[in-house]
Amino acid sequence: MSQEIMGMLTKDAPIGVFDSGVGGLTVVREIMRQIPNEKIIYFGDTARVPYGSKSKDTVTRFSRQIVRFLQTHNVKTIVIACNTASAYALEDLEKEIDIPVIGVVKPGAKVASEVTRNGKIGVIATEATIGSKIYSKYITEINKDVTIFGKACPLFVPLVEEGLWQDPVTDEIARRYLAELIDIDIDTLILGCTHYPLIRSTVAKIMGEDVTLVNPAYETARELKELLKEKGLLNEKQPALGENQYRFFVSDGAEKFKRFANSIIKYGILSAKTINIEEY
Amino acid sequence: MSQEIMGMLTKDAPIGVFDSGVGGLTVVREIMRQIPNEKIIYFGDTARVPYGSKSKDTVTRFSRQIVRFLQTHNVKTIVIACNTASAYALEDLEKEIDIPVIGVVKPGAKVASEVTRNGKIGVIATEATIGSKIYSKYITEINKDVTIFGKACPLFVPLVEEGLWQDPVTDEIARRYLAELIDIDIDTLILGCTHYPLIRSTVAKIMGEDVTLVNPAYETARELKELLKEKGLLNEKQPALGENQYRFFVSDGAEKFKRFANSIIKYGILSAKTINIEEY
Numbered sequence: 001m002s003q004e005i006m007g008m009l010t011k012d013a014p015i016g017v018f019d020s021g022v023g024g025l026t027v028v029r030e031i032m033r034q035i036p037n038e039k040i041i042y043f044g045d046t047a048r049v050p051y052g053s054k055s056k057d058t059v060t061r062f063s064r065q066i067v068r069f070l071q072t073h074n075v076k077t078i079v080i081a082c083n084t085a086s087a088y089a090l091e092d093l094e095k096e097i098d099i100p101v102i103g104v105v106k107p108g109a110k111v112a113s114e115v116t117r118n119g120k121i122g123v124i125a126t127e128a129t130i131g132s133k134i135y136s137k138y139i140t141e142i143n144k145d146v147t148i149f150g151k152a153c154p155l156f157v158p159l160v161e162e163g164l165w166q167d168p169v170t171d172e173i174a175r176r177y178l179a180e181l182i183d184i185d186i187d188t189l190i191l192g193c194t195h196y197p198l199i200r201s202t203v204a205k206i207m208g209e210d211v212t213l214v215n216p217a218y219e220t221a222r223e224l225k226e227l228l229k230e231k232g233l234l235n236e237k238q239p240a241l242g243e244n245q246y247r248f249f250v251s252d253g254a255e256k257f258k259r260f261a262n263s264i265i266k267y268g269i270l271s272a273k274t275i276n277i278e279e280y
Numbered sequence: 281m282s283q284e285i286m287g288m289l290t291k292d293a294p295i296g297v298f299d300s301g302v303g304g305l306t307v308v309r310e311i312m313r314q315i316p317n318e319k320i321i322y323f324g325d326t327a328r329v330p331y332g333s334k335s336k337d338t339v340t341r342f343s344r345q346i347v348r349f350l351q352t353h354n355v356k357t358i359v360i361a362c363n364t365a366s367a368y369a370l371e372d373l374e375k376e377i378d379i380p381v382i383g384v385v386k387p388g389a390k391v392a393s394e395v396t397r398n399g400k401i402g403v404i405a406t407e408a409t410i411g412s413k414i415y416s417k418y419i420t421e422i423n424k425d426v427t428i429f430g431k432a433c434p435l436f437v438p439l440v441e442e443g444l445w446q447d448p449v450t451d452e453i454a455r456r457y458l459a460e461l462i463d464i465d466i467d468t469l470i471l472g473c474t475h476y477p478l479i480r481s482t483v484a485k486i487m488g489e490d491v492t493l494v495n496p497a498y499e500t501a502r503e504l505k506e507l508l509k510e511k512g513l514l515n516e517k518q519p520a521l522g523e524n525q526y527r528f529f530v531s532d533g534a535e536k537f538k539r540f541a542n543s544i545i546k547y548g549i550l551s552a553k554t555i556n557i558e559e560y
Contacts, residue, residue, distance in 0.1 A: 047338045048328045053441075058327045058532045061556075158438035161333075172449055252338045276341075278558050 014039035016075030021049035023194035024081030030221035047251035052126025063089035108216030109138035125192030294319035296355030301329035303474035304361030310501035327531035332406025343369035388496030389418035405472030
């Protein structure tokens with residue numbers, strides 16, 4: 001990022017956050033908690049959700065369109081609140097845009113590599129994130145003495161979206177997905193998809209209390225705060241009452257998004273607007 | 281359709297078939313069985329799958345792009361092999377294009393209205409198809425003395441795509457979805473999503489042998505044959521050996537599509553090609 005561009009960014013500009021749909025709201029929730037003065041422009045790509053079963057080219061093309069949309073709102077930084085898009089598109093986007101951009105993978109990888117005691121880390125995520133081996137890459141850059149075991153869990157997203165956060169069916173599917181990670185005796189498990197914090201208690205119950213669960217949403221909000229501080233971009237004043245601090249955009253189904261979003265974010269999402277993302 | 285356009289269509293032109301992804305292959309399978317001389321151009325919108333949770337506007341926009349793509353292959357007719365797209369886009373497309381276009385909903389509705397004895401018909405489908413009430417509309421146009429009970433089954437598609445065609449989890453989810461239809465005592469059940477024929481045996485087991493299952497894929501191929509006969513467009517000659525009779529295109533993940541497709545169509549899908557559908 002050039003110094004010139006940095007100088008143009010203002011502290012009270014919003015943070016742009018995007019995801020394939022609703023999962024990224026678990027990241028938004030953490031940002032709201034940890035840096036409550038920040039404004040947020042959220043985009044959920046509900047017309048093309050999910051990303052986790054799609055290819056790198058497609059996810060990168062979609063991510064570029066979304067970044068162009070977010071930049072029309074003069075965001076001061078962009079958070080890719082989607083593991084799949086972070087895995088596939090972060091490195092390209094970092095080169096292409098002039099504002100700071102962070103993903104959810106690196107912060108989760110960093111913490112996992114710090115907390116493991118036996119050097120065996122599990123990652124559960126979408127097919128795409130697991131296939132990209134991106135967590136392995138980042139973790140072994142920090143700590144060479146660990147082994148990473150990835151497991152794709154394609155049914156977790158639909159189960160979460162169906163509302164079965166605590167349900168015998170989700171228990172059964174989770175037991176199947178997690179069995180091999182238990183056999184391998186991992187001591188740390190990364191919830192590598194932004195939907196998964198919503199079934200954290202199911203995963204925790206099956207893995208047992210000796211396994212530390214890492215929630216990249218939490219770590220990302222922490223890293224975002226550090227980044228903004230370091231760049232002098234942290235918003236010091238609380239937005240005025242009546243100012244629209246949190247704005248939500250989707251590519252489809254704004255009403256349905258609002259209903260689901262309000263089950264995740266207790267702050268109350270007053271409105272969500274549909275835009276045609278293919279035009280960006 | 282104008283007489284002029286009809287005159288330009290040739291018997292040996294291919295049939296265009298499209299779906300949001302792989303589900304439409306259950307329709308392709310029936311077309312291959314019932315009219316084996318026909319050539320097929322299939323498009324699966326795997327970059328934007330699924331459609332069943334998306335809005336009418338979005339699904340119609342996607343369908344228009346796909347129709348433009350299929351028309352570049354000079355198809356003689358178009359089959360919307362997706363219940364959601366048939367529910368949302370068929371009526372608009374019929375007005376907009378100059379070749380015959382048929383969906384999967386009407387043929388299924390017609391047969392269901394004929395086979396019911398007690399006048400109670402169930403429909404299982406995606407949220408979008410159920411929300412559109414399209415089966416009710418078509419069925420009551422034919423037979424006013426029936427009652428239609430719709431039930432959205434959002435987990436069936438991901439369960440099928442995960443390969444759990446016969447599995448205790450699929451049984452359990454199906455039991456939950458179907459319980460109210462059993463209580464209501466329907467005697468006919470429409471498999472209103474092109475993925476569902478793949479879990480037909482699970483549904484049949486739960487519904488019991490007194491309930492007739494209607495498979496719109498089968499009925500659509502039958503109606504397509506009648507339509508082609510009536511228009512003088514049935515291909516009378518078998519395509520030459522070495523001619524590429526069946527061609528498959530997707531918007532993402534051609535290799536993955538091919539693997540899944542070959543589990544549905546035993547003919548062997550030799551190749552699938554990825555195109556950028558947003559350019560159409």
